[in-house]
Amino acid sequence: MARVKIEVEGFQCERCGHKWIPRGDDEEPSVCPKCKSPYWNKPRKRKVKGK
Ligand SMILES: [Zn+2]
Numbered sequence: 001m002a003r004v005k006i007e008v009e010g011f012q013c014e015r016c017g018h019k020w021i022p023r024g025d026d027e028e029p030s031v032c033p034k035c036k037s038p039y040w041n042k043p044r045k046r047k048v049k050g051k
Pocket of ligand 1: 013014015016017018032033034035036037040
């Protein structure tokens with residue numbers, strides 16, 4: 001058996017930068033496990049309007 005690099009998909013908090021790996025199911029966590037922000041997956045700036 002060869003050694004392979006296994007990459008796991010995880011999440012990163014937009015607020016504190018914390019990265020974590022989900023437990024296995026595809027469900028997105030509702031809050032960041034570190035800073036408990038419910039906006040962990042929402043970038044601060046939304047669509048830039050106008051210019
Ligand atoms: Zn966070």
